[in-house]
Amino acid sequence: MRETYLENQVFEKENFSELGFTKGEYEDCKFIDCNFAGISLTNVNFVECEFENCDFSMAKLNNTSLKDVKFCNCKLLGVNFNDCNPFLLSLNFESSYLNLASFYKLKMKATQFKKCSLQEVDFIETDLSAALFDDCDMNGAMFENTILEKADFRTSHAYSIDPEINKIKKAKFSMPDVIGLLGKYDIKII
The missing domain is CATH 2.160.20.80 (E3 ubiquitin-protein ligase SopA)
Structure with a gap:
């Protein structure tokens, strides 16, 4: 056929x-x-x-x-992008709703997420080196053993990333949302 x-x-x-x-x-x-x-x-x-x-x-x-x-x-x-063929996978998203989607273990270097809702998205073990998260709502997004080196989070909010279990070297963050790197410590910053 x-x-x-x-x-x-x-x-x-x-x-x-x-x-x-x-x-x-x-x-x-x-x-x-x-x-x-x-x-x-x-x-x-x-x-x-x-x-x-x-x-x-x-x-x-x-x-x-x-x-x-x-x-x-x-x-x-709820889309499981991790089920895709990973060969030459290249995606960009703008003004889209990806809540509950999964990118588990994918290589997504330099992917752009612009003005997206990324609530409860699974980025566990994903390579997001040099990715751009521009004005994204990342409430509940999951990061564990994720490569975020040189990723840009400066205009995004509500993320919670543990620097001890993710690679964040040279990633970019801005105040006040950079506090999302301290969430696991349950501290109050005044």
């Missing part, structure tokens, strides 16, 4: 949750106002694609390739 290959296509207002999604490779495609909620995107390849105002809540990404993919104003609640 021949695999579908689509290039330079625009998909607008498609409800893939009802229609189903054709498996294959999508290169330089744009998806606008599409619904992927709860569907399986197993073995689908997205290369240099953009998603705007799309809903991916609880979508299944088993062995899905996401190479140079951008999400803008998307809802990605």
